[in-house]
Amino acid sequence: xxxxxxxxxxxxxxxxxxxxxxxxxxxxxxxxxxxxxxxxxxxxxxxxxxxxxxxxxxxxxxxxxxxxxxxxxxxxxxxxxxxxxxxxxxxxxxxxxxxxxxxxxxxxxxxxxxxxxxxxxxxxxxxxxxxxxxxxxxxxxxxxxxxxxxxxxxxxxxxxxxxxxxxxxxxxxxxxxxxxxxxxxxxxxxxxxxxxxxxxxxxxxxxxxxxxxxxxxxxxxxxxxxxxxxxxxxxxxxxxxxxxxxxxxxxxxxxxxxxxxxxxxxxxxxxxxxxxxxxxxxxxxxxxxxxxxxxxxxxxxxxxxxxxxxxxxxxxxxxxxxxxxxxxxxxxxxxxxxxxxxxxxxxxxxxxxxxxxxxxxxxxxxxxxxxxxxxxxxxxxxxxxxxxxxxxxxxxxxxxxxxxxxxxxxxxxxxxxxxxxxxxxxxxxx
Amino acid sequence: xxxxxxxxxxxxxxxxxxxxxxxxxxxxxxxxxxxxxxxxxxxxxxxxxxxxxxxxxxxxxxxxxxxxxxxxxxxxxxxxxxxxxxxxxxxxxxxxxxxxxxxxxxxxxxxxxxxxxxxxxxxxxxxxxxxxxxxxxxxxxxxxxxxxxxxxxxxxxxxxxxxxxxxxxxxxxxxxxxxxxxxxxxxxxxxxxxxxxxxxxxxxxxxxxxxxxxxxxxxxxxxxxxxxxxxxxxxxxxxxxxxxxxxxxxxxxxxxxxxxxxxxxxxxxxxxxxxxxxxxxxxxxxxxxxxxxxxxxxxxxxxxxxxxxxxxxxxxxxxxxxxxxxxxxxxxxxxxxxxxxxxxxxxxxxxxxxxxxxxxxxxxxxxxxxxxxxxxxxxxxxxxxxxxxxxxxxxxxxxxxxxxxxxxxxxxxxxxxxxxxxxxxxxxxx
Numbered sequence: 001x002x003x004x005x006x007x008x009x010x011x012x013x014x015x016x017x018x019x020x021x022x023x024x025x026x027x028x029x030x031x032x033x034x035x036x037x038x039x040x041x042x043x044x045x046x047x048x049x050x051x052x053x054x055x056x057x058x059x060x061x062x063x064x065x066x067x068x069x070x071x072x073x074x075x076x077x078x079x080x081x082x083x084x085x086x087x088x089x090x091x092x093x094x095x096x097x098x099x100x101x102x103x104x105x106x107x108x109x110x111x112x113x114x115x116x117x118x119x120x121x122x123x124x125x126x127x128x129x130x131x132x133x134x135x136x137x138x139x140x141x142x143x144x145x146x147x148x149x150x151x152x153x154x155x156x157x158x159x160x161x162x163x164x165x166x167x168x169x170x171x172x173x174x175x176x177x178x179x180x181x182x183x184x185x186x187x188x189x190x191x192x193x194x195x196x197x198x199x200x201x202x203x204x205x206x207x208x209x210x211x212x213x214x215x216x217x218x219x220x221x222x223x224x225x226x227x228x229x230x231x232x233x234x235x236x237x238x239x240x241x242x243x244x245x246x247x248x249x250x251x252x253x254x255x256x257x258x259x260x261x262x263x264x265x266x267x268x269x270x271x272x273x274x275x276x277x278x279x280x281x282x283x284x285x286x287x288x289x290x291x292x293x294x295x296x297x298x299x300x301x302x303x304x305x306x307x308x309x310x311x312x313x314x315x316x317x318x319x320x321x322x323x324x325x326x327x328x329x330x331x332x333x334x335x336x337x338x339x340x341x342x343x344x345x346x347x348x349x350x351x352x353x354x355x356x357x358x359x360x361x362x363x364x365x366x367x368x369x370x371x372x373x374x375x376x377x378x379x380x381x382x383x384x385x386x387x388x389x390x391x392x393x394x395x396x397x398x399x400x401x402x403x404x405x406x407x408x409x410x411x412x413x414x415x416x417x418x419x420x421x422x423x424x425x426x427x428x429x430x
Numbered sequence: 431x432x433x434x435x436x437x438x439x440x441x442x443x444x445x446x447x448x449x450x451x452x453x454x455x456x457x458x459x460x461x462x463x464x465x466x467x468x469x470x471x472x473x474x475x476x477x478x479x480x481x482x483x484x485x486x487x488x489x490x491x492x493x494x495x496x497x498x499x500x501x502x503x504x505x506x507x508x509x510x511x512x513x514x515x516x517x518x519x520x521x522x523x524x525x526x527x528x529x530x531x532x533x534x535x536x537x538x539x540x541x542x543x544x545x546x547x548x549x550x551x552x553x554x555x556x557x558x559x560x561x562x563x564x565x566x567x568x569x570x571x572x573x574x575x576x577x578x579x580x581x582x583x584x585x586x587x588x589x590x591x592x593x594x595x596x597x598x599x600x601x602x603x604x605x606x607x608x609x610x611x612x613x614x615x616x617x618x619x620x621x622x623x624x625x626x627x628x629x630x631x632x633x634x635x636x637x638x639x640x641x642x643x644x645x646x647x648x649x650x651x652x653x654x655x656x657x658x659x660x661x662x663x664x665x666x667x668x669x670x671x672x673x674x675x676x677x678x679x680x681x682x683x684x685x686x687x688x689x690x691x692x693x694x695x696x697x698x699x700x701x702x703x704x705x706x707x708x709x710x711x712x713x714x715x716x717x718x719x720x721x722x723x724x725x726x727x728x729x730x731x732x733x734x735x736x737x738x739x740x741x742x743x744x745x746x747x748x749x750x751x752x753x754x755x756x757x758x759x760x761x762x763x764x765x766x767x768x769x770x771x772x773x774x775x776x777x778x779x780x781x782x783x784x785x786x787x788x789x790x791x792x793x794x795x796x797x798x799x800x801x802x803x804x805x806x807x808x809x810x811x812x813x814x815x816x817x818x819x820x821x822x823x824x825x826x827x828x829x830x831x832x833x834x835x836x837x838x839x840x841x842x843x844x845x846x847x848x849x850x851x852x853x854x855x856x857x858x859x860x
Contacts, residue, residue: 040628041626117813119618119816123624131581153561155851156649157587158649195558197451198470231450347730408509426587
């Protein structure tokens with residue numbers, strides 16, 4: 001009798017199999033027990049008839065508690081009425097461990113309780129589904145870049161300086177000096193782009209942000225991409241093709257999970273290129289019209305992003321922000337140097353920013369001037385300036401926040417559910 | 431005239447194309463310039479004949495310096511004599527930027543100089559080849575787990591406690607408390623294994639190790655895998671199948687790069703399952719015989735690994751280490767509880783450890799006892815103990831060090847070349 005995974009149960013109709021996993025519900029109707037059973041790869045209903053099993057097995061069923069680990073032996077039957085498509089007719093059952101009273105019952109729990117028990121909460125069908133979407137999103141992102149000849153070049157977490165100021169950085173003693181946990185790998189992959197042409201990195205990044213929002217984690221995964229000889233316009237194309245391809249493939253590969261999450265997939269189906277574009281100027285006009293109190297020149301926060309992104313059913317680019325509210329390395333628009341050749345890509349339905357990108361300054365003199373204007377310590381950026389001294393090259397890139405993308409695709413209220421063990425201002429455990 | 435990438439040059443024989451990239455060498459023979467040109471995706475020789483180009487282009491060639499960025503226009507010719515297989519007959523050339531005198535000349539540089547200029551050194555054919563192998567190794571590792579139904583569940587870097595003591599941990603202020611940078615995600619993926627059955631994580635981990643060796647980085651990428659209902663024996667099988675599959679696929683996908691690195695691929699071709707196995711006891715006998723000063727009960731260091739791994743031309747498992755020199759969570763062998771159901775996998779040719787794995791303790795009482803013996807703070811591990819309270823399950827897993835695997839596959843003397851921006855005790859820059 002083969003020990004199988006439920007993910008492959010469809011290969012065993014009318015066959016005898018064994019399964020190892022956990023009971024997530026038990027119901028009895030006198031002479032029959034209905035066990036809801038999961039093994040991590042899938043779920044099934046297991047049916048135990050008093051007349052089909054020996055008394056030892058029948059007694060064991062009476063003891064089963066939620067989340068007990070068991071081994072089942074029985075016959076797989078197709079069952080069109082079941083949500084799982086199959087049912088197991090049990091011949092024998094072995095208890096591996098009887099669980100103590102499981103803390104997560106069916107009643108409503110507050111988010112803090114669930115987060116304190118994150119290590120157990122992950123077993124719920126909903127949380128497991130989100131993790132499976134996340135896994136697939138990561139794979140699809142990497143696949144996109146591989147297919148287009150981008151080489152993965154991981155950038156370091158431990159860095160000697162920050163590229164956007166140190167106020168929101170975590171720091172650590174590094175032997176006789178100090179290191180900061182990187183917020184982005186962009187500067188580093190600009191160097192690898194000069195070596196390999198098209199590159200990306202994808203790893204955890206850190207922001208010691210004091211704000212509590214539904215969009216921010218202190219530790220989150222970021223994908224940075226950088227391409228040599230790619231301009232602002234082509235950079236936007238790569239971004240929209242990336243996002244639409246990933247979303248369309250998730251709709252195919254994770255349809256079941258999105259259904260379980262009750263995600264409205266009709267909106268996701270519309271996510272095809274090209275994406276609409278607004279300039280910063282046009283966006284501000286819309287925001288003022290929508291009643292937001294802001295003036296031209298202000299940066300956007302969560303509220304602005306929400307309002308704008310609710311006006312679209314596809315992701316929307318906001319381009320040409322004022323250079324002074326954007327990072328020092330963004331290339332100014334030759335047509336109006338007060339504006340930068342950069343973009344934010346906002347997910348629709350109010351979800352907000354998922355990507356930030358730009359063409360980078362490739363002129364040595366201008367970059368030196370910008371470092372000065374931003375009061376950044378020149379000596380820490382000498383290596384970065386080298387990229388403009390030795391065969392400077394027009395190049396563009398962007399950073400994509402994995403958890404924000406997953407949040408939007410899954411349609412989640414809060415970003416904390418998009419990562420196995422979220423880190424927030426008040427949350428470092430478990 | 432299409433702008434192409436050199437990776438696709440074979441599609442354009444006898445066609446006119448344009449290329450953007452960098453000159454890595456110029457040679458002149460009076461009426462002809464030979465440019466060695468790279469665009470990140472490949473390399474080619476470009477030939478400029480005085481009689482075929484206008485005087486402006488000819489003069490531009492005279493100015494070219496190493497690493498200058500240029501655009502070339504010309505015709506692709508197949509050339510069997512060339513190492514690249516193709517040659518470009520140049521019609522026109524545009525200088526994008528003339529590079530200042532490039533610091534990395536052809537003469538020998540010391541490692542510290544090259545590491546100070548790591549952002550430029552990466553452009554060398556050798557360093558770029560290593561990065562391309564690394565990229566492919568990462569892809570093949572992820573592909574292996576995907577094909578076998580393992581779900582990626584990233585574990586956190588910021589953690590409230592350490593599982594193996596705090597002396598080699600980096601720490602950071604985390605708002606009102608303290609966080610440590612994780613050395614492993616294992617404990618976390620034991621929790622996700624209970625949710626999803628088979629899981630892995632893959633991200634940077636950190637070790638504030640004061641030692642200088644050719645095998646250690648302070649920041650390195652680790653893949654942890656964990657599988658529910660998998661025992662010690664099956665765990666070894668997964669490890670050997672993983673390593674042999676990855677190595678065999680690298681031999682196919684990165685043959686050119688391995689050739690450039692002058693890697694002896696005959697040895698890698700032998701890396702097929704099953705791998706030889708030694709118990710700790712057998713290994714110690716071999717070490718003593720080889721003249722090492724050690725006694726039974728001592729842990730292995732770099733020297734021991736080197737000696738053992740030189741005795742094999744395939745990776746070799748060392749199993750059944752004494753429980754007291756291994757981590758608290760390793761399951762004791764029921765046949766002899768002084769020994770653990772764990773393994774180290776050593777790469778051959780003297781490269782040493784690439785994987786450490788074990789079956790985990792699934793008995794609550796025993797795990798509580800071990801925490802006490804290791805003087806670990808019980809309250810910090812309550813969540814981990816929960817995994818033994820609520821449906822405890824036999825499970826096993828392992829951790830693989832990416833850079834060590836890449837070092838072995840590429841046959842490198844020092845681990846610092848296996849990661850774009852290495853972090854070592856005396857090295858945090860660039």
